[in-house]
Amino acid sequence: MTTPTRDADAKRGRRREITFAAATLAASVLFALFVIPGGVTTPASVVHLPLSPAFLPYVLTAGVGIFALIHMLEAIYAPHIPPDDDEGGGGLHARWKIRGLMLSVLLLIYLLLPERLGMLITSILVTIALLAIGGERRPRILFGVGISVPLLVYLFFVFVAQVRMPLGIFEDWM
Amino acid sequence: MLEDIASGFELFFTLRNILAISAGVCLGVVVGAIPGLTATMAVALALPFTFNLDPVTGILLLVGVYKGGVFGGSITAILIRAPGTPAAACTVLDGYPLARKGQAGKALNMALYASCIADFLSNLSLIFFASLIAGLALAFGAPEYFWLICFSLTVVIAISGSSLTKGLISGLLGLLMSTIGLDLVYGTQRFTYGNFNLMGGVSYIPLLIGLFALPEVIDFYLRRIAPLAIKTADQSRLTWQEFKGSLVSIVRGSFIGVIIGTIPGAGATAAAFLSYGEARRTSKTPETFGKGNLEGVAASEAGNNGVAGATLIPLLALGIPGDVVTAVILGAFMLQGLTPGPLMFQNNLTIIYAIFIGIMLSSIVLLGSGKLAIRYFAKIADVPRHILLPVVLMFCVFGSYAVQTQIFDVGVMLAFGALGYLMMKINMAAAPFLMGFILGPLFEDNLRRSFLIADDITIFFRSPICWIFIVITIFSLFVGIRRELRMNRAKRATLRLEGPQ
Numbered sequence: 001m002t003t004p005t006r007d008a009d010a011k012r013g014r015r016r017e018i019t020f021a022a023a024t025l026a027a028s029v030l031f032a033l034f035v036i037p038g039g040v041t042t043p044a045s046v047v048h049l050p051l052s053p054a055f056l057p058y059v060l061t062a063g064v065g066i067f068a069l070i071h072m073l074e075a076i077y078a079p080h081i082p083p084d085d086d087e088g089g090g091g092l093h094a095r096w097k098i099r100g101l102m103l104s105v106l107l108l109i110y111l112l113l114p115e116r117l118g119m120l121i122t123s124i125l126v127t128i129a130l131l132a133i134g135g136e137r138r139p140r141i142l143f144g145v146g147i148s149v150p151l152l153v154y155l156f157f158v159f160v161a162q163v164r165m166p167l168g169i170f171e172d173w174m
Numbered sequence: 175m176l177e178d179i180a181s182g183f184e185l186f187f188t189l190r191n192i193l194a195i196s197a198g199v200c201l202g203v204v205v206g207a208i209p210g211l212t213a214t215m216a217v218a219l220a221l222p223f224t225f226n227l228d229p230v231t232g233i234l235l236l237v238g239v240y241k242g243g244v245f246g247g248s249i250t251a252i253l254i255r256a257p258g259t260p261a262a263a264c265t266v267l268d269g270y271p272l273a274r275k276g277q278a279g280k281a282l283n284m285a286l287y288a289s290c291i292a293d294f295l296s297n298l299s300l301i302f303f304a305s306l307i308a309g310l311a312l313a314f315g316a317p318e319y320f321w322l323i324c325f326s327l328t329v330v331i332a333i334s335g336s337s338l339t340k341g342l343i344s345g346l347l348g349l350l351m352s353t354i355g356l357d358l359v360y361g362t363q364r365f366t367y368g369n370f371n372l373m374g375g376v377s378y379i380p381l382l383i384g385l386f387a388l389p390e391v392i393d394f395y396l397r398r399i400a401p402l403a404i405k406t407a408d409q410s411r412l413t414w415q416e417f418k419g420s421l422v423s424i425v426r427g428s429f430i431g432v433i434i435g436t437i438p439g440a441g442a443t444a445a446a447f448l449s450y451g452e453a454r455r456t457s458k459t460p461e462t463f464g465k466g467n468l469e470g471v472a473a474s475e476a477g478n479n480g481v482a483g484a485t486l487i488p489l490l491a492l493g494i495p496g497d498v499v500t501a502v503i504l505g506a507f508m509l510q511g512l513t514p515g516p517l518m519f520q521n522n523l524t525i526i527y528a529i530f531i532g533i534m535l536s537s538i539v540l541l542g543s544g545k546l547a548i549r550y551f552a553k554i555a556d557v558p559r560h561i562l563l564p565v566v567l568m569f570c571v572f573g574s575y576a577v578q579t580q581i582f583d584v585g586v587m588l589a590f591g592a593l594g595y596l597m598m599k600i601n602m603a604a605a606p607f608l609m610g611f612i613l614g615p616l617f618e619d620n621l622r623r624s625f626l627i628a629d630d631i632t633i634f635f636r637s638p639i640c641w642i643f644i645v646i647t648i649f650s651l652f653v654g655i656r657r658e659l660r661m662n663r664a665k666r667a668t669l670r671l672e673g674p675q
Contacts, residue, residue, distance in 0.1 A: 020600055024343060041362035050625050053357040053364055056618050060350045064343055071339040079666045081336070096396045103395045107588050110571050115581060123571065127564045133395060134560030141561065149565050153572060161211055161219065163576040 014080040021072035028065035032058060102133055118168030123150040182527025185230055194227070194235040195532050199539045202242020203249075203547045209256040209383050209573040213243025214498045221506060229510035230525055234532040236503050237486070241293060241536050244442065244482050245544055248285040248475055249551045253278055254566050256387035260378060261442035261478035263608050264450050266386055267333065268463065268470030275466050278552060279410040284468050286544040287417060288475040292428035294537040296483030299432045301530050304491040311436045311488055316623035317634045321643030322437065323617045326444045328647055329451035330610065331654035335464055335603035338658045344602050348610025349617065351376060358615075359622055371582040378612065380574040380587035385608060387570050388591025389598045391563045412468075420472035423453040427473045431480015436488060441497060442481040443612050447605070449477025455653060461661060464603075483533065490514050490526065 040054040049055055093099055106126050113122045128146035136142050157163045198220065205216035220239045224232030247259030252269035265285060272281040314322070327345065334341020354365045355375030366372040427449030434445035453473030454463040463470045486503075488494040493515030495501035507514050512522060519526060554562065574587035597604050624633050634640060 016600075020340075035365070039363075039365040039367065041357075041364075043360045043362060046360075048625050048629065051359060051622055053360055053362050056621075057350060057353050057364070060346050060353075063346045064350070067339045067343045067346070071337070071343070074339065079669055081662060081665050081669070091397075093395075093397055099395050103392065107591075110567075111581065111585050111588060114575075114584075119572070119575070123568050127568055130395075130564035130567065131561065134563070136560055145561055145565075150568060153565075153568060157572050157576060161205075161215070161576060163572075164579050165572075165575070166581070 009082065010080045013082055014075055017075035017080070018072055021068045021075055024068035025065055025072065028061050028068060032061045032065075036061065099133065102129075106130060114166045114168065116168050118170050119165040120150060120154045120170075121168065123154065178523045179527050181524040182531055185524055185528040186531040188231075190228070190231050191234055191528075191532060192535070194231045195238040195536050196539050196543070198235040198238020198240075199242035199536060200543045200547075202239040202244075203246040203540075203543055204242075205239070206243035206246020206258045207249040207547070207551060209250055209258055209387060209569050211573060211576065212259050212379065213240050213247070214502070215576075216240075216243045217499050217502045221502060224506050225509065229507075229512055230528045230532065232506055232510060233503065233529055234536075236506050237529075237533055238536050238539065240499050240503070241479075241482050241540055242543065244479055245286065245289040245293075245475075245540060246547070247478075248289070248471075249282065249547060250554075251386075252281045252285060252471070253551065253554050254387065254562065255390050256566060256570065257382060259442075259478075260382050260608075260612065261446045261481075262474075263382055263386060263443065263605065264333075264446035264474035264478070265471055267450065267474070267605055268465070268467045271464070271466035272468065272471065277410040277466070279548070280412045280416070280468060281471050282548045282552060283412040284417070284420065284471045285475045286541065286548060287412070288420070288424045288427070288472040289479040289544065290537050290541045291424050292431055292476040292479035293482055293540060294534070295425070295428040296432050296435065296480045297530075297533050297537060300483045300487050300490070300533065304487045312492065313637070313639060314437055315637075316620045316627060317636055318639045318643070319437075319616065320620040320624055320634065321640050321647065323444075323613050323620060325643050325647040325650060326448055326613055327609070327617070328650040328654060329447045330606040331651070331658060332451035332454045332460075333447065333464070333603060333605040333609065334658070335605075336601055338655070338662070340600075340602045341606045344597065344604065345606035345610040348607035348612075349614040350610075351381075351607075352611045352614025353618065358619055359626070371580065375615070376611075377574075377577055377583050377586055379577045380583040381590045381611060382608060383570045383574055384587040384590030384592075385594040385597075385604045387566060388587065389594040389604075391567050391570075392591065392595045393598065394559060394563050416468055420469045423449070423456075423469050423473040424476040426452060427476025428480040431477045431482075432484040434477075435481035435484025441612070442478040443609075445481045446474040446478035447609050449480075450474045451650075451654075455650075455657070460657065486533075490518070490529075491516070493518075 036054055036057050040057060042052050042054050046052045106129055109122060109126055113125075117125075124147055127150055128142060131142050131146055154165060158165055201220065202213060202216050205211045205219075206213055216239045217236050220236055224235055227235065244259065244261065247257055247262030248265045248269065249258065251257040251262040251265040252273050255266055255270045257263045257266055269281045269285065272278065330341060330345035331338065334344070352375065354372055356362070356366070356373050357364055363373070427445075430449045430452065431442070431445045434448065435442070450463075450470055450473045453469050454460045457463065457467075457469060459467070485495075485497055485500045489500045489504060493504070493513065495504045504514060512518060512525065570587060570591075571584055574583045575581065577583055594604050597607070627633060635644070
């Protein structure tokens with residue numbers, strides 16, 4: 001890598017680390033000021049501080065804040081160490097926004113539809129869609145894998161592992 | 175005594191018993207390899223089959239399932255970064271990078287050999303030191319547990335990845351996450367905001383699956399070019415030199431597993447991470463850990479399998495189950511009209527010996543069934559990633575749902591998947607988060623129980639066990655931080671030599 005490129009990368013990396021540390025520090029302050037008092041009910045009868053339900057959350061939040069501060073000082077004053085080699089190589093996909101959106105929708109389908117459509121139908125739909133997004137165009141693979149694998153996994157979970165899966169639209173039939 | 179051993183042999187060597195243990199191990203390996211289906215679930219599923227079996231056959235079936243399940247978790251951890259069991263999360267750290275380098279076969283075989291050796295040593299400890307180690311475990315009260323957990327948490331330094339501060343933040347966030355749910359002492363709510371599903375805390379299986387497996391799926395769909403394909407696993411074989419190089423870590427990890435396994439509640443995950451941390455601490459090339467070091471796979475597998483036999487020590491010697499699996503096995507003993515504990519060694523010694531022989535045989539069966547499993551499971555590595563990853567996602571969803579049959583857990587898995595992806599992008603290690611999350615309840619519970627027992631802080635220094643753990647905790651912190659700082663200094667010196675930034 002040439003020196004100017006490395007310098008630019010180092011600057012970018014340093015900026016990223018400072019942003020991360022500042023965001024973590026701010027989050028820890030907000031957590032201590034608002035989230036813990038609002039989210040933890042402390043009974044009035046607490047005798048010792050360590051016995052309070054809020055004790056550990058406060059200690060841990062303080063710890064996060066302190067380490068975020070150390071990280072920020074390290075990022076500002078010490079030379080930036082680039083992270084270890086990125087295993088995957090390459091940056092984001094040219095259409096990463098649309099792919100990300102599609103993936104988010106499919107993940108939401110896994111969350112919202114199983115109780116209405118049933119786990120089997122939902123997993124068939126999502127698997128076929130993901131195969132298509134991944135670039136699979138052969139109908140035999142697309143529908144063969146997309147239908148048979150979810151069916152087999154579903155049968156395994158229901159009949160071998162004896163897990164009651166949501167039946168959705170098949171609820172009345174069974 | 176010899177007469178009892180001979181009777182034990184006679185009782186054990188029946189086709190039924192050998193079939194039971196073989197079937198148990200095979201079932202355990204398969205179930206353990208499926209993310210979301212744990213060894214605990216496999217043992218619970220096998221329990222009804224033992225009702226009509228002889229006591230020895232029934233118990234051996236369950237023990238086989240348990241041991242197979244512990245190893246099985248490592249298969250998918252190595253191949254698809256989806257640990258089948260929580261303890262296998264540590265195996266992901268080096269197993270998956272090895273798989274990406276096309277050395278899945280090496281990693282799987284190393285995991286198998288380390289598992290079998292650790293299992294064997296754990297069984298030997300069970301047979302020869304049961305009463306001795308069980309007595310030691312009984313000396314552990316809340317303050318001793320507290321220091322043990324503190325010592326276990328020091329391993330966060332070793333698994334922090336490229337940034338120590340980020341690793342520590344990750345560990346603290348894991349601990350913080352573990353505080354969600356009903357307070358153990360007062361029963362008040364913490365961060366539940368009235369959500370009934372969070373009263374018992376965040377479920378750890380969906381968290382584990384989300385944190386490790388889902389980021390790979392997300393990353394695949396968002397990258398410009400597909401991540402490196404995992405090459406054919408069968409082409410890489412483990413050499414004798416590689417195995418020999420990891421032998422010390424395997425033996426050390428096995429004994430760490432035995433000690434941790436003996437202490438009720440400490441768990442295989444802590445043992446795996448502790449063993450991994452020790453292997454890294456003593457390694458001449460600690461910088462290669464986390465990037466595909468075979469010794470890392472060996473150490474973590476030895477740690478978590480060393481626990482398998484040892485958890486039976488408090489069960490058989492004292493009648494105390496060390497974890498959920500042994501609690502189920504205790505139930506099986508009771509269903510058969512047997513009560514584990516000191517009296518069982520007097521009244522049913524022949525059965526005890528027969529079980530011991532079966533347990534020893536299980537290590538050999540594990541080797542055979544593991545080899546077979548690797549042969550077929552390794553073919554997963556040949557499946558193109560655009561076909562494999564939708565199936566992985568499906569297993570993630572099914573596995574998360576199966577834990578409590580709640581869609582809420584699928585949501586938890588997806589949320590932690592997003593968090594895991596974010597952590598991946600900002601180079602923050604996820605393993606310290608998991609470690610903090612798993613040890614968090616034990617840490618807080620024992621801290622507060624100690625204060626409930628005595629209002630005085632001196633309770634934390636009350637026994638030699640406390641002092642031993644205090645000393646090794648400080649030593650481990652000192653050595654770990656010094657090594658990390660030295661490594662960072664060396665990296666910065668190299669960067670300075672290469673030119674100005």
